[in-house]
Amino acid sequence: MPPLLNNLFSGLRALFRKRAANREMDDELRAYLEASAEAKMRAGMSREAAWRAARVEMGSAEAVKEQIRDAGWERALESLWQDVRYGTRMLRKSPGFTIVAIVTLALGIGANTAIFSMVEAVLLRPLPYPHSSQLVDLWAHSDVFDFPNLGVSLPDLADARKQCRSFERLAPYTLKNVDLSGHGVPEQLMATEVSPDFFPLLGISPLDGRTFLPSEVQPGHDDVVILSAAFWRKQFAADPHVIGRSIQLNGAGYTIVGVMPQRFNFPTATDLWLPFVPTPAELAARENHRYPVVGRLAPGSTIAQAQAELNTVGARLARAFPKADKGWGFQVRSMKSDLVNNASMPLLVLFGAVGLVLLIACANVGNLYLARAWSRTHELAIRAALGASRGRLVRQLLIEGLLLAMAGGAAGLLLAAWAMDGLRSLLLLNTPRLANLKIDAHVLWFTLAASLIAGTLFGLVPAFLVSRDHLVAAMREAGSGREVSSAGPRQSRLRQLLVVGEVALALVLVVSAGLALRSFSRLSAVPLGFRPDRLLTMQLDFRGHQFKTPAQFAAYGNQVLQKVRAAPGVESASASISIPLAGFRAEGEFRIAGRPLPSNGQELMADWNGITPGYFSTLGIPLLAGRAFNESDQAESQPVAIVNRAFARRYFGSGSPIGRQISLHRDKQHHFIWDEIVGEVGNVRGVSPSRKSAPTIYEPIAQSQTAWGMDTRLALLVRTKAEPTALARTVKDAIWSVNKDQPVTHLKTMDRVVATAYAEPRSQSLLLSLFGALGLVLALVGIYGVISYSVGRRTREIGIRIALGAQNSDVLRLVVGQGTRLVLAGVAIGLAASFAATRLMRGLLYGVSTTDPLTFAGVSILLLLAGLVACYLPARRALRIDPVEALRQE
C-alpha cells in the first residue's frame, strides 16, 4: 500500500475504531512491561521489584498512549472537531447573539445569493451550445438607419463567406409567421426558416428524428418541419411517434422530421423550423438588407479579426455596388453579448449594492462578535493559562465565526430560494435569459464562498484581543475584581471604526436607492402623450399572399374595424402598423418639397406609422392643428400626412407645417409621391418612456404603399366603455365574424403595455430601495449596539458625573455626541465614496444627475437623524443611571 493511503487508513481507523486502537495500544504496552520485568527478573531482581522498576521506567501508561496518539494526523482533526463542538456549545449558550448574527448574515448572504443567481443565469452561464464562445451574430450596419439589428442581404452574405477566413460557417435565417389550421381556433405560430448549415453550426442535435437534409433545402422538397419541444408538448402532448406525421401550415401539408430538445430555443420563442429556400430573385437582391445571420468563428479566430475582415469586405462591396451597399457595412457581435444586450449594467449595479449590504452585515456581526469575545476574555484567559496556544484560541474564535457564517449562509440560501419566484415574476420582465434562473452548483459554490469569506472577515476581528499579555492582564484584573481595561482603547477604537465604515457603506447604498427612486418618479411623471386607460390592444397577422393590392388590404381592415366598432361596449377602434411602447417601430427616409436634396449621409429620417381614421382619438393623442384623417382619404384621393410636434419644430421651426408637402415614396415611374401635411399632433413616447419622441410622420394605411408592402400585420386598438379585458372575447368574435381564420395575437391592455415599458426602471429602483433600506437598518443596529455597549461600560463614569452634578443635558451630550461624531465621520466618507460609486449608474438614471445634490443632501440628513435616534435610545438609559448604584458596582 502506498504510504499516503496507509497513513490515511491508519488515521481513519484510529478515529473511527477508537476502542480497538486503544486496546491495541494497551496490549503493546503490557507486552513491553512484561518483557521489561522478565528481563529484570533474569538479572536477579525479585518478581515484585522487577515489575515495580519496569513500571517506574515506563511512567504513566496513559501519558505514553497520549504521546502515541499525538503522532498521527487524525489528532489534529480530532482537536478541530473538539473546537467545533465547543464552539457550537458556546453559540447555543448565548442564543440572543447567535440568532441576531445568523439573521443578519442570512439577509446579507441571501440577498447576494439571489442577485448572484441572476448574474449567473444572465451573464455568466454559457449558451447551451458546444463551444458557444465561437458563436456570433452577423448584422448589417447602416450610416442612415438608426436600428441596432439590421439584416444582411443574401448576395452580400455570399461575398462575405467567400472573402472571409475568420468564419467556419455562416447561416442566414428568417423569421416568419405561419398559420396552423385544422385545429379549431386558428393559430399563429412563430416559424424560423433556416439554411442547411444552421443546426450543424450551432452544434445541436434533435431530441428525436433528424435535422434538414441538404436535399430538403431545395425548391419543391421543402415541405418538412422541425418542432420545438414546447410546441411538441403543447400540440402533440409529447407524442413519441410524432415523426413522420403531417401538419397543415398556411394551408399546405408539412411532414414532421424532427423535434428539438427543450434547451434549444433559438431564435427566442420559435415554435417551428422550416427549410430556408430563397428564390433566385432573393438570392440576387443586394439591396434587400433583411436576413439575420448566425456564424461560428474558425478555431483560433477572434471577433476583432472577423470584424476587421468584414470591414474590408464591406468597403469593397460599397465601392462595387454603391446603389445597394453605399453607407452599409457588417457588424459582428458575440451571440451571448447580443442576447444579454444591455441587461449587464443594471445587474452589476445591483450586484455591487448587495455586496455592500453583505459588508455592512459583516461589520455588524463583527462588532457583536468583538463585544462577545470581550466578555469572554476571562474564559479565554483560563484556557490560555491551561496551556492553549494563542493559535488555538484564535482558531477557536475563527471556527465559531465560520459556524455562524455557515448557518447564516444556509438560512440565506433558503431566503434566496424563497425570493427566486418573486424575482422572476415581479422583476426584470425584460431581462433576457432570466427564465433560466435557478439555484445551481455555481450558485451554491458562490454562497459557500461568500459565507466563508464573511466568517473569516468577522471571525478574525477579535483575534488580536487574544494576545498573551492582554490575557495575563485580564486574569490578574479579573482576580482583583476590577474591569478589564488594558486593551480597552484598542477594541473600542476598532468598534468605532467598524461603525464609521457601516455608516459610510449604508450612505452609498441609500444614495444609490435615492437616485434610482428619483429617476423613477421623474420617469413616471413623463407625459406619454396618450391615454392608456380602457384600451385593448391586439395584433392581426396576415399571410403575405392574402392581399393583391393596398386597396384590398385597406378594405379588409375597414371591414374588421366596422364590426369591432359596432360591438357592444366598444367606444372607438382603430388600426395601425405600430402602437406606442409595444417594441415595434418603422423608420423612413423623406424629403421636403422646395428644399434642396440632402447630400449623401445627411438623409432626413423620421419615424413612420400607417394608421386608420380614428387612431388619434382612440389613443387620446391631441390634434394640435389642422385635421385628422377621415374616410375620404382614400387611395385615389390627394395623398395626405400628419406630423407630430417634434417633426414640425425640427423642420418648420415656428412656422406651421399645414399645407407643406413631404414625400416618402416614389411611384412606379420613380416620381416622388407628394403628401400634403393636413394636421399636426402631439408627441408620443413610442419607444420607451425615457426616450424623447422622434420626428414622426403618419400616413393613412389606405394610401400607403409601404403599409401594405412592408408588413403583414396590423395592430388593433379598441377603447372600451368599461374594463377592457372583459371585452376581449367580444372583440375577437367581431373579428372572426369577418374572417373565421384570422389569427389574433398579443392581446393585452394598454395599461399592461405601459407597465411592461416601466418594468425595468421600476424593478431597479425597487431592488435598490430594498437593499438601501436593509443597509440602513443594519447600520442603525450597529450604531445602537456600539453606543449602548459604550454606555454600559461607562456606567461608573457617568454615575460619578451625575453625582458631581452633571445635568441630564450634559449626559445626553456626552452619549449622543460620541455617536454623532461616528455618524458624521461615516457620512463624510460615504459621501466621497458615493460620488465615485454612483457614476456607474449613469446609464440607468433618467432626468437625475449621478451627483444630484438634493439626493446627496437628503440622504445625509436622513442618516444623521436616524443615527441620532439610534444614539438617543442608549442615552436615555444613561440618564436613568443611579449614581449610588453605579458607584457601588466596584
Place this chain on the structure above:
Amino acid sequence: MPPRPAALVQGTLDMLILKTLDLEPLHGYGISLRIEQISQRVFRVNPGSLFPALTRLERSGLLRSEWRSTENHRRARYYLLTDRGRKALASEKREWSKQIAAIARILEATQ
C-alpha cells in the same frame, strides 16, 4: 550506579530504530533493549518516545508491524523493516557519516 543515559541527539532515534530492525524484527521492548545494549548503556529509549516514533515510521511506510508470539509464548507486536525503510536507513547513514566527518573536521580545526 551506571552513568546516566545520555539524551538522544535530536532526530537520531528514527535512524537507530531502523538500524536495529535491519538485523531482525523486534518488538518494542526488544528495540529499546537492543539500542541500550549496543550503545553500551549510553542511550536509553523510554516508551514515551519509542512508541510515537514507531507509529510515525509505520505511518510513513518505513516499517510494518505484526502480532507474533515471543520466545516466552506471549503475544507481542513485532516491527519489520520495509524496503522503503531499508532505503531510508541507507540514505540516513550516508547523511550521518557526512555530518559526523564535517563535525569532526570543525572540532579539529578549533584545536
